[in-house]
Amino acid sequence: MTDTNKVGDLLAQIPKGEGKGLPPVHLWNPDFCGDIDMRIARDGTWYYMGTPIGRKPMVKLFSSIIRRDGDKYVLVTPVEMVGIHVDDAPFVAVSLSVDGEGEAQVLRFTTNVEDEVAAGGEHPLRVELDALTEEPAPYLRVRTNLDALIHRNVFYQLVELAVTREIDGKAWLGVWSGGEFFPIGPQPD
Structure with missing residues (x-):
């Protein structure tokens, strides 16, 4: 079976939801059918056989x-599971709204x-530093075990909202959300 047929079959197997919720992929454990030529780039663009899915x-x-x-x-349906490549995170957080203070x-x-x-x-924020460039890479947990890379412009908004809090005797910049403090990085000297 070619990759093109696999994608068509995969689409046909996705149950049509009655409500707005996501399919219960955590409950599905079909046989693994191999990898397909599908990739999610770091900027969130999905590619199939090297071509962006428009x-x-x-x-x-x-x-x-x-x-x-x-x-x-x-990608998993009740009857089939196929592997795909994800460059960084499968989602990108592209906008931010703030309620309260x-x-x-x-x-x-x-x-x-x-x-x-x-x-x-349930949806924590974290910031990792790139080992080579030491550039911050901020992430948000979107679903079980799946993260969104926070877009650079959105990260700048977070930095603008940052406050200082002491953690283990050290001053950290971070943001509050949902009653939790999420460190962004150490307070500069």
Whole structure:
């Protein structure tokens, strides 16, 4: 079977949801059918056989059936599971809205596939430093084991909202959301 047939078969197997919720991919454990030539670039663009998938509804549909098993990303339906390549994170947080202020503040993010996520205990923020460039790479947990890379412009908004808090005797810059403090980085001297 060619990759083209696999994608068509995969699309046909996605259950048509009655409500707005995501399919229960965590409950599906079909046989692994191999990898397909599908990739999610660091900027959130989905590619199939080297060509960007330009139809947003199709990208949204595929994004609804992605799951991470260990270090591997898969698209899963009740009857088939195929591996795909993800350059960094499967989603990108492209906008931010802020409700409230101080410790009562809630940060609401929208991803490139229109998922809306409020940062908090179930959806933590974290910032990693690139080992080579030491550039910050901020992430938001969107779904179980799936993260969004926070777009640079959105990260700048977070930095503008940052406050100082002492953690283990050291001053850190960070943001509040959902009653939790999320460190961005050490307070510069």
